[in-house]
Amino acid sequence: MRIKRSIVHIAHEVAPYYKNGGLGDVVSSLPHYLSKKYKNVIISFYYKGLMNFFDNYITDDFFIEMQGVDYKFNYYYLSKNDVDYFFLNLEDEQVFCTYSHNALNGKNAYKNFSSIAVFLYFGKAALKLIQLKVSNLAFIICHDWHAAGIFAYPSLTHILKMQSQIDFRTILLIHHYGHQGNIYEDIYPFLEDEPLELIKDLYLNYGSATLLGLAIEHADYLLTVSENYAKELKNGKLPHENLKYILQNKKNIIGMPNGADYSEWHPENSPFLTTNYNVNSKENKLIFKNEIFQKYGFDIQNIEETPLVLYMCRLTIQKGINLFYDSYDSKQEAATDFFNKYLKLGLKFIIYGEPSGGIKGNIHKSLTLISQKYPESFYYNPNYDDENAHIFLAASDIVLMPSLFEPCGLVQLYAMAFGAVPIVNQVGGLKDTVNNYYEKQRLPTGFYMENCNRKGLYDTTKKVVEIYKNHPDKWEQIQINAMKQDFSWNKNIQNYFDFFEEIEKNVQFEWHVDKLVNKYCS
């Protein structure tokens, strides 16, 4: 039997042990699916007092030198479902919690809590740990900027290659370009010589430095979570800072769509649905629709002819809240007018998600006002949990995702699986995964907004509602198409395997980065 080669994932978070958002979920599921063909190792931060489901681990330690001082690093090792986990912490247990956890939670608006040195030291320790614990290394995948410290010590990477006599490759997987880890010159006196050299070079070349920039500059390959987001990054069409790291060095970025976890997020497997269903029993959706109509006091005449529209996400500008109404208009009545226009289309509206600005903000206030004004048609709930999310998806006919940008997007995948037809803005992963009704080359599974503005969202919704009401046969076909789509990891993981295979084929002989990437992406 061929010995599996190893992939090491370096990431700030991994579900279920410590999770801030979607990144933690992907870092949890991707290695699991990759382990069919590779040995997977995850190296992450140990956050004392913040870890969940954390037991049956073994601990050990090692020393590395930083700024002339020998520091002890502790690690916590556990193995689960074929994946090895190492959680690293400084002997000084508070440090990672204080700097990196606080940095991610933006504790104080007037202070810069990202302490770059901490992320560099984490990277240095991770490389040391790989040297100690990982054999047969094929790839190191760095997930987002927090893990970019591994690119700051080329001498260690070199030693690693010499010792293992294997020419492994490094990959940066960009989950979200919007967060980068800014580096300012005042930290120079406190950095080690090697990272300092690289950071100075970055400044020289780009006029600024971020950890993400460092990773982009030094990774062998760049991946991101959808093909279209990759394209948008290359075209500079995203509202992110410092796109120059990509635009100027012209490195290619390859789109690798994330998978949906259908073991939970599928009407057939959902643990929260009282009646499970699939494409052949989709009429069961009505059970949930009825339930919702009754529970929230929507009027229940002609329930089948009244589409239930769901907008479920964090209610932020990025997710398109502003495309419904002028969310910066302090007159909350204005918002009711906008939504009234939607309700007049003869639909029921659910908005579900945490509002930007919290429950003291404008968005929460106006949505609350609307739900008080139109209780028979409009429901708003700012407290997200998975159970409600499943039930809303099962009950809905239409799901809106008018995001301004979206690296991958998951809700549209869930919506399709649950038989709710998505209306999306044609950006990022949304464009890749939803087939527009008006473009006939692919089986339609949803709708693109005609224009990314308030009118575009409204007009599209209006047309979609008309099709729903007047052409049930067409509607059913879209619904069936959507439910039959497969965006599972089982399927999508093949992209990774193909990619690795291509690289490995070449690594054995000679190294032609550009040729390979061009070939793969053409």
Add this chain to the structure above:
Amino acid sequence: MKKEIVVPIKGFDNIKSITIGIFPKKGRYFREKMIRKDGKFVFELDVPEGISYYHLYLNDDFSKVFLDINTPKESWVPIITKSEIFTHINFSNNSRFVNYIKDDLIEIRLISYYTWIKSVQLVIDDSLIFDFSVCFEYQNKKYWSIRYEKGKQNNFAIKFGFDDRQYWLLKNHKASKIFDSLAVFEFPEFPNKKNITRLFNTGYQIFPDSFFKSKYQASNDYFVGWNSQPDNLRYFGGDVKGVFEKLDLIEKLGIDFIYFNPVFHGGSPHRYDTIDYRKIDPILGTEEDFDLLVKKLHSKKIKIILDISLNHCSLDFFAFRDILKYQEKSAYKEWFHINSFPLSIGNVNYSCWHGCRDLVQFNLDNEEVQEYLIESAIYWVKRFDIDGWRIDVSSELPDYFLNKFFNSIRDVKDTTVFIGENQHDDTESFLNLANGDGITAYGLYLDVFIQHFLDERINLIALVQSLMEYNYAHSFWAIQNSWNFLSNHDLPRFYSILKNKANCFLAFGLLFAIPGTPVLFYGEELMKCGDPKDTRCSMNWDEYNAKSSFHMFIKDLIGIRNNYKDIFMYGNIEIPFIDIDRDLLVVVRRFDNEMICFIMNFSDNPTDLDFIAIFGNTKLIKVLRGNHPISSKIINNKDSSILHLRVNSDFT
């Protein structure tokens, strides 16, 4: 530092242009059009390291300020180009960490970032080794300090660690197990004594128009009724004689200086639009009135600080009027930045402050302007013996000019104090480059007081940490001379925006306990004065009650600062006890063996404190406020007990 600002506008069809207004840490405010591309507006700016600010204007409408396209608000977005340091020991051999406190007494401070660092030592030679002590500790960080009477030795070294892990701190911020020439630091030269003699204790800020209208003030059409809402356009009619009349009341608070917002002839109630830099505003009174006031102040040992706007003046300032009249032929055309002739106010073709057409900005590179402003200030010092100056928008003025301005005035009166208005928490340029004394402590206000008392974003322990961060970010003297405040004429009155009004006593207690020079804004001693919009409201003399518990409290605080001057002037700050479950905090100011101890109970219930456990080696000299901590043990809720302690020499 280069920083890219990106404003996404997808979905906002009505936005055709965005102008960004930038308020850099150092230099004048400016506006630039952002560049539109691919569904966003982009602007790359270059700002100094530290805290700068920006805001946005949409579609060339400069009447409405936005923080982002979703948030219209008269405010600023901070641009932070400053790193959170992480190392073993943060120390540099400069005035931020090393200072002469009094005579040869030197204070050295540093921050350690690892809990395993359990000792830090000051090594003078093999026989002279002293331990640093920890002023405060939170999470991985420790804030250390030591005071050392400097002898003949000129060098020192710093050793840190625990047990067998001992390291020498090196100049390059690295560390070594072996002693190295890089481990040798030199004590700084003994400074001139300027800071020490200039130090003030407690101040009181008067906004002259709103303070008191004397009976001598002639009634006037453009005066509004004393109790109406301030609108920044019409005058209440407060005058110099009014201040003179009420001086006894203010004096009783125990303050040792009064800071007046501008008193020169100006074009509006705030008078930052100066028309004549060498004349008292006629509405305020005459030169003779002012002379009497200053003499009375000085007879009561109260110093006087004036506010001067060196950056901008009124449209009616003589030189600007001259250009309006003679246009290009005017002898003063180089005094301002005129973009094109003919100069016209309607076209605003001249440089003005933050886009405000009424405030014309001087060309401060022009030597005639410099001379004019310097001579103006010298006139006031010579004629009225003014003790100090508060420099309006000092961060926007060139350091070399400020330096020249300060030196010229100090040549006339060498004890003159200069305080710079600074919203960027930047003492460095104002003190080190311009040679000023202190700044208005916005950093303290924004990062410490607002965060805890208003936004309730940080708990008690994070409050103290922010306070220590602030203290360790600036030199000892910068902190001591800077003005600590909870309200001023540009901010909403603190009490009016305070979340939990019961915290008022604690907030002011803390303000007076910590290092720095507290400055009361007029009316604050009444606790409640004006709603959030009425910062510059007229003083409510009808309800002026010097016997109210809050008024007495403020008076006590000032009294304590006066009675223990050395402790508040030279003392350090220590946090010997903090309990966030019981919301109990102890702040100690200490100099030599003397301590003033503030036991602050932030909770809703009276509580007690194990006094002996915390202060076992001290002797209670006097209870200055509150109950006796040993006999009655009770510390009132939402209040402080204040004690005078002496370190018991038997134990030390």
